[in-house]
Amino acid sequence: MASSTTPEHQQLAQAVNDGVSAINAASSTEELRTVVSALTGKKGAISSIKSSLGKVSDVEMRKELGQLVNEALTSLQSIADSRSQQLRAGEFASVIESDRVDITEVAMSARATQRRGRLHLVTQATERLEDVFIGLGFQIAEGPEVETDFYNFEALNMPPSHPARSMWDTLFVESDEPGSVVLRTHTSPVQIRVMQDWPPPIYAIMPGRVFRKETPDATHMPVFHQIEGLVIDR
Amino acid sequence: MKILLSILREMADIPSDPEAVSLALNSLGLAVEEMVIVGTPIEGVVTARIIRMEKHPDAAKVTRCFVDAGDGVERHVWCGATNMSEGDVVPLATLGTTMPNGMNIARRGILGIDSEGMLCSEVELGLSDESSGLLILPKDTPLGISPFEALGIEHDVVFDLDLTRNRADCWGHLGVARDLAAHFGVTLRGPRVEAVTSGAASSLPVEIIAEENCASFSITHISGVTVGESPRWVAQRLAHLGMRSINNVVDASNLVMLETNQPNHAYDASVVASFRVRLAHSGETLVTLDGQTRQLHTEDLLICNASDDSGVGLAGVMGDLHSEIAPTTTELALESAWFSPDPIRYSAQRHGLRSEASVRFERGTDPNGWSLAAERFVTILKETCPNVVLHASPSVVITPYCPQSVPVDVSASSVERLLGVRIEVTRIAEILSSIGFDSRIDGDSVKCVVPTWRPDCAQEVDLIEEVARHFGFDNIGKTIPNSTVHGRLSNMQQRRRALRRVLVGLGLDEAMPSPFLASGDLSRIGLSEDNVLHLANPLVADESILRTSLRPGLLRSLKYNQSHRAPKIGIWEIGHVYPKSDQQLPDESEQLAILVAGGDVETSLMQWNAIYDALSVGAQLDQSRVPAGLHATRSASLTRGKKIVGVVGEIDPVVLDTLGIEGRVSVLEIDLSVILNEEPKPVQARDINRFPSSDIDLAFVMSDEVPAVNLQRALRQAAGKRLVRIDLFDVYRGKGVAEGSRSLAFRLRLQEPEGTLTDSILAEVQQACVVAGEKIGAAIRA
The missing domain is CATH 3.30.70.380 (Ferrodoxin-fold anticodon-binding domain)
Known part of the structure; x- marks a missing residue:
């Protein structure tokens, strides 16, 4: 068996040559797709060679030609793939170019400059303080801002004669029993409530709003925030 | 409370370095809020006499002064002031002097003629905030000395202390000096008291009727007084301590109070020579020193002239106008008493009259402080009245209600248990003795007698605090407790934080307006005022109501922003409201309100969507229940069955018009006491359904x-x-x-x-x- 050049060989070489030229001549991915399907399709030149192989009587020759046809198809497909990539890159390059923006201009747009809201400074400070204590194994206790005299003073060992109980410092709420309801002057009443409600051990901090009868100035406010802690353990 | 270093150093040999003293005060728990150095002499400023003055034809506004600073050199100084004359002694800042304002005195010229210094005013020397020309000194002032020395101006340091409630004794310099003396290990001398020659015995009669209120009362008879100006140092010290100089008698009385914490009052003994202390009668009036006629209450304690039973002073608060010291007064009756704190406080409150005396009585004075006060008073007076006589046998009435020294035992084991540090019993005794507690060691304990100037020390724990202060908090060291619980936010607190993040993510800012409202603030925006609570003692009428809604505060903020060119802001608040309830305490709850100027109903629904999505909560929109104060056709209640958990929509345009807010305002309010306390449903993941x-x-x-x-x-x-x-x-x-x-x-x-x-x-x-x-x-x- 000689690897001779049969008419089939020549036809195949011609078909491959024509195919490569057609692939290279395609000017868009769209056109390429048509070219490729024409080349490799059932009615394509290569397919017709393949179908004519049955007429080759030499078995060895038929085998060789069959293999050559398959190789030709594979190589055409691979040439087409790389041409396709090339064309696609070129096509997207123009799409991308037509999409061009000035990033700094977009950065000034209403949507891009839509800002996040801000937490109040007191909230920011409170959360940071809470986090420190949470890290130390503390829990956060809260309580009412309007309190009874019992929780705000009496239960904290502040006898009726304690100066802090006087009208000068405490804001009182009008009630049936005058003086019995106050705006808490400190967060300490929460300690009492925690001790009543939580089983020990207790590791707690009490942040919150408190009230004093103070005229506002650089260092005083009638409403301000405190944080205090309580530990009860054996 | 203002404290002067000069007075402290007269009482004990504590360091002169203000920083060292300030450090000591802070470590003793007497927090220094502010430290001001006053009357610092300026190096290079000397007294000089103006020998002659000339005008320069080309410089109409300034004068050429030729001065003699006592060194025989005639100096030429240009001067812009006009109040001086030839022969006057004035302060001269010589070349090279750095003035308190930082200015350097250099050779400067006008019209080519150099000035060899600067003549100074009080402002330039830092002695006053205003002056109208040069400081003119007395003509006989020696030349070439510091004008500060010439004027007897003391270099001093004012400490402004932020005292804790319990330290009544530190309302006088003596209490502070006692702590510092113990701290620095030096002897406490106390205020300087001269051996005053006692005059003939003279006991002015005293009668106490209200013994419970006036537990002790003393009257000291003093004669040989001439009323006049105070010595400069007295006036100066009073000024530094925030009091005005009146005359030598009143000033001595005030200074004694500031030094010893013993309020006292000097009566003209020719007007009041016998005393009665009683409760005021119904309908009785008194004209106090400030010129006001006071309608007395039957619980007000009154000092009376026993001869006619007329009031001469509202006890512990203020004297009356008629028995005031007159220029002709020569004899004094000096009152020094111990009044019960509570009645004095109530009296001061009733009359809105908080005096230096009442503040001290309210906190508790030393029932044994009267004799030192009288002696110090006479010592100060002696500088201006060399012939002053302190009569022997003062009238002193001590009732059974007078506080006694209290015995308290302190055990070393209690100290260790409370402070977490072992302090030897000998050291405990030493510390307590050093601040005037009579201490005797008995085994593991110290048996103490609490001095009468420390009414705050009633129990062992109070004395342990004293031990801790003087042992030094820094020496106790610190240990961070090893928590045995799991540190975490509760479910509700986690959800509140998540909510805050959602809100800031929506571009909304947190606001924190005052929770106090004025009457009418709620009704103006269409909300009821029937369920509001009033403050019994508001600071101002505009802040007399506790809010029942967060809306008024946020609306005020929107209005303020609109008036300041921020027409479209979105703000929110998470805060408490306090509507009246039928219980003792109000129906307090935590609420969220979001208001957006320029937002509409869709804005608020978008916010509600974001919130219920983030927090896994739900509610129905019920437009048939239009919430008060909201736009009648563009708002709804958020309901759960019959319960309303919030409102959504827009603010009533009538309300906006009333408030002068422009455009629409969206509103979303949610009752967080309901929403945050829910356990969120766990999020479930599902496969994507692959069927068409x-x-x-x-x-x-x-x-x-x-x-x-x-x-x-x-x-x-x-x-x-x-x-x-x-x-x-x-x-x-x-x-x-x-x-x-x-x-x-x-x-x-x-x-x-x-x-x-x-x-x-x-x-x-x-x-x-x-x-x-x-x-x-x-x-x-x-």
Whole structure:
């Protein structure tokens, strides 16, 4: 068996040559797709060679030609793939170019400059303080801002004669029993409530709003925030 | 409380370095709020006499002064002041002097003639805030000395202490000096008291009727007094301590109080020579020193002239105008008493009259402080009245109500248990003795007698605090407790923080307005004032009501921002409201309110969506219940059955007009006491259904009277378990749709949970939807 050049060989070489030229001549991915399907399709030149192989009587020759046809198809497909990539890159390059923006201009747009809201400074400070204590194994206790005299003073060992109980410092709420309801002057009443409600051990901090009868100035406010802690353990 | 270093150093040999003293005060728990150095002499400023003055023809506004600073050199100085004359002694800042304001005195010229220094005013020397020309010194002032020395101006340091409530004794310098002396290990001398020659015995009669209120009362008779000006140092010290100089007698009285914490009052003994202390009668009046006529209360304690029972002083608060010291007064009756703290406080409150004396009595004075006060008073007076006589045998009445020294035992083991550090019993005794507690060691304990100037020390724990202060908090060291619990936020607190993040993520800023409102603030915005609580003692009338809604504060903020060129802000607050309840305490709850200027109902619904999505909470929109103060046709209540958990919509345009706010304002309010306390449902993940889905579009015509949600609900029910999602994609009013109705187009996505959707099922669902629509009066659009 000689690897001779049969008419089939020549036809195949011609078909491959024509195919490569057609692939290279395609000017868009769209056109390429048509070219490729024409080349490799059932009615394509290569397919017709393949179908004519049955007429080759030499078995060895038929085998060789069959293999050559398959190789030709594979190589055409691979040439087409790389041409396709090339064309696609070129096509997207123009799409991308037509999409061009000035990033700094977009950065000034209403949507891009839509800002996040801000937490109040007191909230920011409170959360940071809470986090420190949470890290130390503390829990956060809260309580009412309007309190009874019992929780705000009496239960904290502040006898009726304690100066802090006087009208000068405490804001009182009008009630049936005058003086019995106050705006808490400190967060300490929460300690009492925690001790009543939580089983020990207790590791707690009490942040919150408190009230004093103070005229506002650089260092005083009638409403301000405190944080205090309580530990009860054996 | 202002304290002067000069007075402290007279009482004990503590360091002169203000920083060292300040450090010591802070470590003793007497927090120094401010430290001001006063009367510092300026190096290079000397007294000089103006020998002659000349005008320069080309410089009309300045004068050429030729001065003699006592060194025999005639100096030429240009001067812009006009109040001096030849022969005057004035301060001269010589060349090279750095003035308190940082200016350097250099050789400067006008019209080519150099100035060899600067003549100074009080302002330039830092002695005053204002002056009208040069400081002119007495003509006999020696030349070439410091004008500060010439004027007897003391270099001093004022410490402003932020005292804790318990330290009543530190309202006098003596208490502070005692602590510092112990701290620095030096002897406490106390105020300087001269051996005053006692005059003839003279006991002015005293009678106490209200013994419970006036537990001790002393009257010391003093004669040989000439009323006049105080020595400069007395006036200066009073000024530094915030009091005005009146005359030598009143000033001595005030200075003694500031030094020893013993309030006292000097009466003209020729006017009041016998005393009675009683409660005021009903209807009785007194004209106090400030010129005000006071209507007395039957619980007010009154010092009376026993001869006619007329009031001469509101005890512990203020003296009366008529028995005031006169220029002609020569004899004094010096009162020094111990009054019960509470009645004095109530008296001061009733009359809105908080005096230096009442503040001290309220906190508790030393019942044994009277004799030192009298001796110090006479010592100070002696500088201006060399012939002053302190009469022997003062009248002193001590009632059984007078506080006694209290015995308290301190055990070393209690100290260790409370402070966490072992302090030897000998050291404990040493510390307590050093601050005047009579201490005797008894085994592991110290048996103490609390001095009468420390009414705050009543129990062992109080004395342990004293031990801790003087042992030094820094020496105790610190240990961070090893918590045995799991540190975490509660579910509610975590949800509150999540909510805050959602709100800032929506671009909304947190606001924290005052929780106090004025009467009318709520009714002005359409809210009821029937359930508000009033403060019994508000600071100002505009802050006399506790809020029942967060809305007024946020609306005020919107208005303020609009007035300052920020017309469209979005703000929120999470805070408490305090409506009245039938219990002792109000119905306090935590609320959220969001207001957006320029926002509309859609804005608030978008916010509500974001919140319920983030927090997994739900509520129905009920437009039939229009919340008070909201836009009647663009608002709804957020309901859970009958319970209202919030409101959504826009602020009533009438309210906005009243407040002068422009544009629409969206509002969302949520009762967080309900929403945050819920356990969120765990989020469930599901596989993507890989069976095909189909969309059907259905448009219905329905009366405007029926809410769209009714139709949506009906369609949901009709489509059943195959419904994956339902969207309202078009709303149309106009041609082709009857007046008063609108077309609502829904897109339903349908999918079988298992298997492929068949055309017959689709047709079945579509038919069921049409029927369901008809049932609620919605006709399918052809």
